Amino acid sequence: MGLYSRCVRPRLLDATLGERVTGGTRRRVCAGLTGDVLEIGYGSGRNQPHLPAAVTGVWAVEPSAEAVRLARRRREASPVPVVVAGTDARALPFPDDRFDSALCTWVLCGVPDAHLALAEVARVLRPGASLHFVEHGLSPDPDVVRWQRRGNGLNRALAGCRLDSDIAALLAGSPLTVVDLRRWDEPSAPRAAGHMYEGRATA
Numbered sequence: 001m002g003l004y005s006r007c008v009r010p011r012l013l014d015a016t017l018g019e020r021v022t023g024g025t026r027r028r029v030c031a032g033l034t035g036d037v038l039e040i041g042y043g044s045g046r047n048q049p050h051l052p053a054a055v056t057g058v059w060a061v062e063p064s065a066e067a068v069r070l071a072r073r074r075r076e077a078s079p080v081p082v083v084v085a086g087t088d089a090r091a092l093p094f095p096d097d098r099f100d101s102a103l104c105t106w107v108l109c110g111v112p113d114a115h116l117a118l119a120e121v122a123r124v125l126r127p128g129a130s131l132h133f134v135e136h137g138l139s140p141d142p143d144v145v146r147w148q149r150r151g152n153g154l155n156r157a158l159a160g161c162r163l164d165s166d167i168a169a170l171l172a173g174s175p176l177t178v179v180d181l182r183r184w185d186e187p188s189a190p191r192a193a194g195h196m197y198e199g200r201a202t203a
Contacts, residue, residue: 009160010067014044017106021188026050026105029134029198035100038124040089040117041107045071048078059099061086089117094124102131108170109137110161118174125203131176132200137167139195140183147192155193167197176201 027050034054039047042060044067051058060082062068068084075082086093089111102121108114121131139145148163155163171178180199185191 005160006064007066009158010044010064010070013159014046014067014070017043017046019046019049022046022105023050025134025196025198029105029132030103032130032200033101033103033132036098038092038094038099038102038121040102040104040121041111042071042082042084043067045074045082047103047105048074048080048082051078051080055080055101058082059085059094061089061092063087090120091116092120092124096123097126098124100126100129102129104131104133104135106135106161108133108135108167109163109165110159114165114170115173118170118176122175122203127203130179130200130202134196134198135165135167136163136186136189136193136196137165139164139185139191141191144191144195151192163192171197171201174201176203 026047030047030050031052033052035056037055037058038061039058040061042062048071058080060068062084090113102125108117111117125131139148145164151163155161168181178199178201182198184196184198186194186196
């Protein structure tokens with residue numbers, strides 16, 4: 001992993017996915033989380049201020065040491081304790097049926113073999129527990145899809161993720177059951193990166 005990936009990209013993502021742009025969405029997605037929560041792609045802790053009082057702890061899975069370092073002040077300011085507990089969502093170091101809820105925000109587009117990560121999330125959630133998610137991905141507009149595919153290489157280099165991830169297909173092919181899925185276009189984002197998938201899926 002080069003210097004850009006280790007040090008620059010986490011800062012770029014922390015800035016571009018900041019409170020002004022994503023705060024309202026994070027509040028909606030975090031609403032209803034309870035108990036012990038698994039968060040894959042914890043990043044710089046941007047979800048931490050939006051966790052409801054019913055959350056008793058967060059087990060954070062995050063491959064970037066710099067992102068975890070950037071999250072320190074948010075962790076310290078939060079009443080919810082955080083355990084930094086892993087780096088690879090495709091091989092979670094937890095027993096089956098361990099968690100009451102799970103959370104991922106703008107993560108699956110950058111996880112290699114995201115279907116493995118979703119299978120692992122399903123494994124460690126208690127039966128009936130929910131994954132709360134928001135992701136950007138494949139647009140329903142063919143003109144936008146063409147731009148997404150043209151921009152994939154550059155976006156992978158800069159942001160570490162694909163623009164055209166088919167989030168609905170990933171979820172449908174996982175062991176999870178989607179119980180709520182809303183799709184919308186974020187007006188403040190470029191169209192190639194602005195088609196959002198938001199909802200919940202249960203184990």
